[in-house]
Amino acid sequence: MIRLYDNLVSGNGYKVRLLLTQLGIPFELVQLEIVGPKRETRTPEFLARNPNGRIPCVRLEDGKHLWESNAIQWYFAEGSPLLPVDRLARAQVLQWMFFEQYSHEPYIAVVRAWHHFGLVEQNRAQLADRVERGYAALGVMESHLSSRRFFVAERYSIADIALYAYTHVADEGKFDLAAYPAVRAWLERVRAQPKHIPITQA
Amino acid sequence: MIRLYDNLVSGNGYKVRLLLTQLGIPFELVQLEIVGPKRETRTPEFLARNPNGRIPCVRLEDGKHLWESNAIQWYFAEGSPLLPVDRLARAQVLQWMFFEQYSHEPYIAVVRAWHHFGLVEQNRAQLADRVERGYAALGVMESHLSSRRFFVAERYSIADIALYAYTHVADEGKFDLAAYPAVRAWLERVRAQPKHIPITQA
Numbered sequence: 019m020i021r022l023y024d025n026l027v028s029g030n031g032y033k034v035r036l037l038l039t040q041l042g043i044p045f046e047l048v049q050l051e052i053v054g055p056k057r058e059t060r061t062p063e064f065l066a067r068n069p070n071g072r073i074p075c076v077r078l079e080d081g082k083h084l085w086e087s088n089a090i091q092w093y094f095a096e097g098s099p100l101l102p103v104d105r106l107a108r109a110q111v112l113q114w115m116f117f118e119q120y121s122h123e124p125y126i127a128v129v130r131a132w133h134h135f136g137l138v139e140q141n142r143a144q145l146a147d148r149v150e151r152g153y154a155a156l157g158v159m160e161s162h163l164s165s166r167r168f169f170v171a172e173r174y175s176i177a178d179i180a181l182y183a184y185t186h187v188a189d190e191g192k193f194d195l196a197a198y199p200a201v202r203a204w205l206e207r208v209r210a211q212p213k214h215i216p217i218t219q220a
Numbered sequence: 221m222i223r224l225y226d227n228l229v230s231g232n233g234y235k236v237r238l239l240l241t242q243l244g245i246p247f248e249l250v251q252l253e254i255v256g257p258k259r260e261t262r263t264p265e266f267l268a269r270n271p272n273g274r275i276p277c278v279r280l281e282d283g284k285h286l287w288e289s290n291a292i293q294w295y296f297a298e299g300s301p302l303l304p305v306d307r308l309a310r311a312q313v314l315q316w317m318f319f320e321q322y323s324h325e326p327y328i329a330v331v332r333a334w335h336h337f338g339l340v341e342q343n344r345a346q347l348a349d350r351v352e353r354g355y356a357a358l359g360v361m362e363s364h365l366s367s368r369r370f371f372v373a374e375r376y377s378i379a380d381i382a383l384y385a386y387t388h389v390a391d392e393g394k395f396d397l398a399a400y401p402a403v404r405a406w407l408e409r410v411r412a413q414p415k416h417i418p419i420t421q422a
Contacts, residue, residue: 070319084308116291119321120325158272
């Protein structure tokens, strides 16, 4: 069976948990400590699985490992309805997943993590800038979704999962979605997909 | 003809210029100002092409636009020798491209940009942390390349282009590659590929 190294706080891990659940692929969950002195993602044993020392990381049936949440998503979604077959649509899925990792996650997910783990004070100097950039990412999403039901090809795909993961818990980082009605309506559409699970569920 | 909105300073743009050149795909280059008061990537006209306001962005033959350097790479490399056909190898290409955008570019490319555009002083508070994380990325690369010729499947691919783009100019951000011999040998292998062009060339 596939083994998923993960932590239930992680939105990046949630992408994989949600996708595998929706695809009906069973997996064993191994939760690791991801912060503090007992950080289990930087041990020699784990670094042999992922030299970048981060979850999520999957151990495939043949013992090989794959990491980076959106690369893992691509691997499992290939051939399923959650990854389009059209060449441009596939590149657009990647476009939005790279947007998520470069222009969204470092702001919305990181600020949420600072609140969750009590790290706001020690990062106070960077907070305003990160919040501003997080709202900029929400603005890009709002603009795109104002005339669309989903991010790519009007169909639910792994691009939606990638962006849903941290957007739907943005309030835990004190982001206010009141001014982003298209984003809020899209969150509801994602939540209404068959076999949806919450972030806290494996 | 394809039109590439770009700037010759950009390593992200260089990925696309290098790939299109190596694939023999002609393109028209449109250089835009990317910093300062004349920033041309945040005009209403450009935001209609890429709502995230960044280069590189390509205008395809049919007038549609695609952005995010590694998504653009994927689109053009599909079906070529620069993108493997094996399912796991394809996911590994994405794994390293997401690593590049999340754990490498925000440190190595951003510090280089601060030096290039005279922004080191105004970012002094963040400099040491960014430099440390840049070296951490180089360490992950060194570990992987110590037993491999290229990042995935022992073949030159768009994963190598993605990581070459800013690693080969890391010295412009005052990063010292002396302690990374496997990275330096790999840089030479990438530079030796047919139809290689320097970052300054369109």
